[in-house]
Amino acid sequence: MLLYIIRRILFMIPTLAAISILSFAIIQLPPGDFLTSYAAQLAQEGDLVDEEELEALAQRYGLGQPIYVQYWKWIKGIATKGDWGQSMEWQKPVAELIWERLALTVVLSMSALLVSWFIAIPIGVYSATNQYSILDYSMTAFSFIGLGVPGFLLALIILYLAHSQLNMNVGGLFSEEYMLAPWSWAKIMDMLAHIWVPMFIVAVSSTAGNIRITRANLLDELNKPYVETARAKGVKETKLIWKYPVRVAMNPFFSTVGWSLASLISGTTLVAMVLSLQTTGPMLLRSLTAQDMYLAGTFLFMLSTLTIIGTLISDVLLAIVDPRIRLEQ
Amino acid sequence: MDQASNGHAPTSIDTDEALLEIRDLKTHFFMDQGVVHALEGVDFTVNRGQTIGLVGESGCGKSVTARSILSIVPSPGRIVQGEILFHRTPTADRPGETVDMAQIDPKGSLARSIRGGDISMVFQEPMTSLSPVHTIGAQIIEAISLHRDCSQEEATEITVEMLRRVNLPQPEGVLKRYPHELSGGMRQRVMIAMALSCQPSLLIADEPTTALDVTTQAQILALMQELQEEFGMAIIFITHDLGVIAQMVDYVVVMYLGEVVEMADVNSIFYDPKHPYTRSLLHSIPKLGRKSVEGLTSRLTAIHGVVPDPYSIPKGCPYHPRCHDAVRGVCDTDNPTLHTLPGDHKVRCVLYDD
Numbered sequence: 001m002l003l004y005i006i007r008r009i010l011f012m013i014p015t016l017a018a019i020s021i022l023s024f025a026i027i028q029l030p031p032g033d034f035l036t037s038y039a040a041q042l043a044q045e046g047d048l049v050d051e052e053e054l055e056a057l058a059q060r061y062g063l064g065q066p067i068y069v070q071y072w073k074w075i076k077g078i079a080t081k082g083d084w085g086q087s088m089e090w091q092k093p094v095a096e097l098i099w100e101r102l103a104l105t106v107v108l109s110m111s112a113l114l115v116s117w118f119i120a121i122p123i124g125v126y127s128a129t130n131q132y133s134i135l136d137y138s139m140t141a142f143s144f145i146g147l148g149v150p151g152f153l154l155a156l157i158i159l160y161l162a163h164s165q166l167n168m169n170v171g172g173l174f175s176e177e178y179m180l181a182p183w184s185w186a187k188i189m190d191m192l193a194h195i196w197v198p199m200f201i202v203a204v205s206s207t208a209g210n211i212r213i214t215r216a217n218l219l220d221e222l223n224k225p226y227v228e229t230a231r232a233k234g235v236k237e238t239k240l241i242w243k244y245p246v247r248v249a250m251n252p253f254f255s256t257v258g259w260s261l262a263s264l265i266s267g268t269t270l271v272a273m274v275l276s277l278q279t280t281g282p283m284l285l286r287s288l289t290a291q292d293m294y295l296a297g298t299f300l301f302m303l304s305t306l307t308i309i310g311t312l313i314s315d316v317l318l319a320i321v322d323p324r325i326r327l328e329q
Numbered sequence: 330m331d332q333a334s335n336g337h338a339p340t341s342i343d344t345d346e347a348l349l350e351i352r353d354l355k356t357h358f359f360m361d362q363g364v365v366h367a368l369e370g371v372d373f374t375v376n377r378g379q380t381i382g383l384v385g386e387s388g389c390g391k392s393v394t395a396r397s398i399l400s401i402v403p404s405p406g407r408i409v410q411g412e413i414l415f416h417r418t419p420t421a422d423r424p425g426e427t428v429d430m431a432q433i434d435p436k437g438s439l440a441r442s443i444r445g446g447d448i449s450m451v452f453q454e455p456m457t458s459l460s461p462v463h464t465i466g467a468q469i470i471e472a473i474s475l476h477r478d479c480s481q482e483e484a485t486e487i488t489v490e491m492l493r494r495v496n497l498p499q500p501e502g503v504l505k506r507y508p509h510e511l512s513g514g515m516r517q518r519v520m521i522a523m524a525l526s527c528q529p530s531l532l533i534a535d536e537p538t539t540a541l542d543v544t545t546q547a548q549i550l551a552l553m554q555e556l557q558e559e560f561g562m563a564i565i566f567i568t569h570d571l572g573v574i575a576q577m578v579d580y581v582v583v584m585y586l587g588e589v590v591e592m593a594d595v596n597s598i599f600y601d602p603k604h605p606y607t608r609s610l611l612h613s614i615p616k617l618g619r620k621s622v623e624g625l626t627s628r629l630t631a632i633h634g635v636v637p638d639p640y641s642i643p644k645g646c647p648y649h650p651r652c653h654d655a656v657r658g659v660c661d662t663d664n665p666t667l668h669t670l671p672g673d674h675k676v677r678c679v680l681y682d683d
Binding site (some may be wrong): 223224225226229230231232234235236248321322323324 | 399401403436440441442443444445446449450452453454457458459460461462463464471472475476507509520523
């Protein structure tokens with residue numbers, strides 16, 4: 001197992017190198033660069049475009065140079081100094097910008113993910129073992145609504161209802177006084193008080209999906225002969241259900257870890273924009289439209305890395321939970 | 330063998346004493362399309378230490394009978410009528426008692442303690458009958474811990490002993506293996522070891538060798554006979570393979586569409602079959618060197634027609650549309666009752682009306 005993991009990690013290096021080149025190249029694909037859009041923006045706002053300033057910026061970011069030189073500078077900075085480059089739009093190092101947002105995003109998405117699993121799995125199990133009961137039908141109805149209503153719409157509805165009925169502002173992750181404050185115990189408590197609404201919204205659709213997945217997987221397993229064997233052994237019904245078919249039905253969940261890691265960062269973009277959350281989604285989107293290449297490149301690179309790591313984690317988890325999976329070639 | 334056989338001594342088995350009495354058992358399945366009468370009045374008795382063969386075509390209710398006995402009839406099936414009287418063997422902690430498996434709560438503790446403890450079952454599909462994600466050891470130890478008062482270590486010891494008893498090489502190694510690492514024959518041995526680990530007084534074997542190749546089949550059958558002599562349990566052997574019946578059982582129950590059509594000891598069934606259905610079944614066995622009058626190898630006779638659709642069972646005797654001896658105006662109106670012929674040979678057919 002350890003050997004397998006080491007081999008997989010070694011294989012990740014060339015993959016990551018290829019991905020970093022690709023993501024850098026993709027950012028460069030649209031015509032123009034950050035300076036073009038910056039100049040256009042200045043002109044639009046009626047400001048004078050200072051050719052000299054533009055020239056200085058171009059020098060600073062190495063914009064005039066061939067792509068491979070720019071790429072090499074960037075990747076060398078990451079590998080040697082952990083320097084992810086400078087965000088042109090924010091005029092700050094990328095690293096400084098993203099870590100706090102990344103942490104917030106991970107907290108939000110992870111808690112939503114866990115909540116959705118904790119709610120979805122028992123409901124899915126109930127639905128499958130009591131198929132076509134009234135509760136199963138109502139859960140099915142709920143799941144389809146949950147799957148069908150986009151998160152941002154739900155966010156808008158909740159914002160509206162909270163504002164019009166309760167006169168509350170549920171947007172954002174912090175109260176105003178903590179928005180720019182440094183991290184403290186009080187700020188954390190403030191965040192915990194705010195995180196419920198976005199977490200609920202993010203969790204709804206994935207809960208709905210997970211209920212359907214659990215139910216369908218379990219229905220496939222419930223009629224397998226090994227379940228009957230366990231029943232004929234005299235195992236208690238509830239224990240039997242959770243120990244045997246549920247255990248097998250959970251396997252597909254482990255294989256979804258691969259992509260859920262990446263969606264932690266990008267998945268909640270629309271909801272985050274509606275609720276004005278300081279998460280990574282909106283920043284990623286903005287960096288792409290503004291051609292803020294180092295910031296965008298960093299995000300793309302991280303998403304890909306997380307996908308690769310996630311795939312490795314799912315493979316290892318699956319190998320642990322399902323003995324039928326063989327690691328040897 | 331001390332570990333595994335310290336339950337009840339198999340030497341003092343009274344084979345005339347009834348162990349299981351099934352009376353007028355009806356199990357129906359309530360489907361959206363209608364009610365399927367899977368069992369329409371099944372009666373037979375299993376004595377202690379006896380081997381009963383349950384024979385019939387697919388869909389005749391053999392497996393449903395087995396599941397009814399264990400009260401694990403899958404939904405939407407339900408026992409609607411009849412009795413399944415099981416005479417529990419007394420043990421050190423409790424006296425013997427008679428339990429009606431048709432009446433008790435299928436999920437209750439009494440049903441669960443009988444299932445796997447007093448009555449256990451070996452299934453048809455050794456490939457899928459064991460959990461793919463638990464080790465062989467864990468699955469057998471679970472059965473032992475459920476029914477026998479012993480520690481984890483003792484349960485492990487019993488398991489190793491049972492695995493050795495079913496002739497699995499390196500039983501300690503098998504303990505840690507997963508089902509997919511074993512062959513079909515080995516898995517069926519594991520199933521048998523698991524079924525016998527709590528020394529049941531009744532073992533139900535639902536086509537235990539159907540999925541195996543003939544060589545393995547012969548080994549498994551020999552093993553089961555050997556273990557029966559040692560443990561002294563009664564066996565209900567479900568199969569459509571009459572060769573297996575001839576080799577294994579004392580008494581044969583022939584079923585057709587949820588009814589017992591004939592039952593007698595194994596010799597009477599093979600040498601003096603009464604019911605037209607039993608005769609057709611016996612004619613459909615291929616025989617080496619069977620020649621017709623002209624000296625040519627004769628064609629194998631199949632039973633004419635197919636098993637009727639379960640939603641539209643024919644009126645009268647359910648077999649009459651396929652029967653060569655059917656009497657028009659009699660067989661298609663009334664279903665005959667079970668007649669008892671001399672030698673305790675029971676048959677359900679108008680040909681034997683007085």
